[in-house]
Amino acid sequence: xxxxxxxxxxxxxxxxxxxxxxxxxxxxxxxxxxxxxxxxxxxxxxxxxxxxxxxxxxxxxxxxxxxxxxxxxxxxxxxxxxxxxxxxxxxx
Numbered sequence: 001x002x003x004x005x006x007x008x009x010x011x012x013x014x015x016x017x018x019x020x021x022x023x024x025x026x027x028x029x030x031x032x033x034x035x036x037x038x039x040x041x042x043x044x045x046x047x048x049x050x051x052x053x054x055x056x057x058x059x060x061x062x063x064x065x066x067x068x069x070x071x072x073x074x075x076x077x078x079x080x081x082x083x084x085x086x087x088x089x090x091x092x
Contacts, residue, residue, distance in 0.1 A: 011063065015081070018062035023047070024055050028074060028082065031065065035073045 018024055023045070030041045042052045056072060059065040064078040 014062040015064065018058045018064055024059060027055055027059065028064065028078065031072055031074055035068065035071045037071050039070070041072070
């Protein structure tokens with residue numbers, strides 16, 4: 001039981017780290033409610049492949065996005081989390 005609490009705490013820290021930068025929240029907004037290709041996200045936000053891969057990797061680790069080939073979508077957990085966040089408004 002204690003192990004599970006530690007893992008849950010680690011996951012919350014990963015979420016906070018993943019969401020602390022504006023660019024990562026912009027990536028989530030870019031993906032929105034669609035399945036988006038990495039290239040499309042990068043072009044929209046002006047990020048090169050390395051920058052985008054680094055940000056997406058952190059978002060994946062926090063279980064906020066999931067990857068399908070070269071495309072990404074928001075996880076149900078991410079959608080619920082952002083819908084509940086105070087002051088967060090979806091751009092799309």
